Amino acid sequence: MTYLKRSPWIIHYDASSCNGCDIEVLACLTPMYDIERFGIVNTGNPKHADVFVVTGSINEQNKAVIKNIYDQIPNPKVVVAVGICATSGGVFRECYNVCGGIDKIIPVDVYVPGCAARPESIIDGIVKSLGILEEKRLKMKNPDTGQSSTVGRK
Amino acid sequence: MKIEEQTTIVIGVEHLIGRVEQFRKGGYRLVQLNCSKIGEQFEINYCFEREYRFENIRIVIDFETEVPSISGMYWGAFVYENEMHDLYGVAVKGMNIDFQGNFIRTSVQYPFRNPSFQGEGPCQEK
């Protein structure tokens, strides 16, 4: 539970979602769900962020944008794919402009299903991702001892 | 029960500008432009409305035919014309703001001409 002592910041990017999951991610920040209780702050700046929350599937145009934002986030970082579109492409999988889930471009640590993902699932997903973030941090600090299952995760 | 009467008049490309001019003078607003591919032809609808009266004019053209832009009369038409160009490859002549095919950037050129699909059939692993 050490990770709850820290205050991870999230950055949210709408890849090509229908807005449904987006507004649910935002709803998590508002009084009813209030993930700020866990010290989580939504930031607009990738360089401040620890958790990258992506909604919607990858398409040809935002491939580069997502890669760019991902690269700008300092290590350690985790990626949370929120919603069916982000995890597999969902109903839009067959569209010509959609490449599929986020894991085609960047490694994803937590998959949150749901169409649209409910705020409760998003909270679950983000809290899960904090554990992984902590593991990654330990791993980074002392690469020998901090064995973790996240190494080499796709 | 029909919600509203919708009239569609098919005209030739050469009469397009004249007809649109009439709508413009009559105080109609532009609802939308849209293109559909029917067989080996494009069908372009120009919809206008005034006081909830909906009117539609349609031109049917070949793939190569150039369409005159109506953005001189309706400034806001550029979004639809650029979209038509980007998705179907309709050549529109004389747009006020021409994005040169960069309004909606797509992975495939003129994707709606021959829609392609990816992905797999219903039963597959992964």
Add this chain to the structure above:
Amino acid sequence: MAFFEMAKTAIRTVVSRPATLMYPARPGKKTGLSRGHVVIDPSRCISCGMCMKKCPSEAICVEKDERIWRIDRLRCVVCNSCIEVCPVKCLRMDLQYSPALLSHSGLETFLITYVKPERPKKSETGENADA
């Protein structure tokens, strides 16, 4: 006047309960109709494949020969359409949403255990068998 306005808000905020639902500490709210995830009763499925045909995101796979009903949780958009078309009502919507996963492993496979009741032999689909 502005002061009284503010005082009213302040008092109300102090007196009333916080709006926050305190989600992980308290269970999330659910209503009777909430769409969580699809559950199958494998003992009643006649593997007619209607759910597979009508699924808008092609998340369901029914393999009649191997008697398998498979769903990809990371593809299912919980639209309720399979449940509506199921002729024997062996599918239902559970209120609990599917949990977050740590890897791309949403596939869940169920072995269909339905046994066709003794009837004069009918070829292929059991569609009319029990509807």
Add this chain to the structure above:
Amino acid sequence: MSRKIVIPFGPQHPVLPEPIHLDLVLEDETVVDVIPSIGYIHRGLETLVAKREFTEYVYIAERTCGICSFIHGLTYCQGVEQIMDLEVPPRAHYLRTIWSEYSRLHSHLLWLGLFADAMGFENLFMNSWRLREFVLDILEETTGGRVIQGSCKIGGVRKDISNEKLASMAADLKGFEAELSDLSDVFLHDDSVKSRLVDVGKLTRTDAYDLGAMGPVARGSGVGIDLRKTGYAAYRDLRFEPVTETAGDSYARCAVRVRELFGSIDLIRQAIEKIPEGDIEVKVKGNPDGEYFSRSEQPRGELVHYLKANGSKHLVRSRIRTPTLTNIPPLVKMLQGCELADVPVIVLSIDPCIGCTER
């Protein structure tokens, strides 16, 4: 001394919930020209008509946009029903109206929150979204989905609301309305809100009409077009007047939306009072053949679903013209001549919904 510089705005920007890219041409601090470019969320979902049967396409149509999902579903279903000459039972019409108006409430509250956030008024953002949860709870209790409701189908609706539930919904509206008027006071009368909005992003009446502005953008400039007046669903039986303001600035657009919230509450009350008993759906037989421009009033303006069918079970063409697309030319006009610092407020004042614009 003035030098022109180009500032790219977006696609990822702290104030934008969704990616839109604007190239702002600036002279000192003043925006002289704007070049919008979209396509970051383009999925090409209209092509899916060739893959999905017309009855299944409802699920795709609904997922065009997560904010006004119900109205997308309604407009699509209405289009197919008009082509097939299906007579939808009156109770279904009323249920559709009730859900549409709840969607409008939820969308406007969402927008008010985002708008407050763009102004830098965090508290107001939180309060709007807290109120919005009330609407979402009702939507979930009656349809099963919070943002993607999925309760519309061709020929009617998929779920009924019991009369007791309707009565309790009407009763709950009272407390909601009281809280809403507290909130709207801040939006309409607070000095700091006014100083950010009044005279920002002016759009004259002529410009609004000529450029094809729709919804609150048009009504904020005095153009009283409201597609609900065409009388689709049950709107023909209900009394309401389009809300208009004449100033044409961001404040007027905000005021239109705030007043529409109360209009929606009133419409819901009327609908609950008048709702008839009866079936909620009719059977769909055969395939559609024909074409129709199905139009409806979304929270953001006029939504057009153009559907063309040829008698097979796949439609030939579905074209979705969303209100944001038609509001882009007015946005360009509004931005010309504004200060750089006002750009986020003006962009948000048209309530951009990029997800459905790019489809």
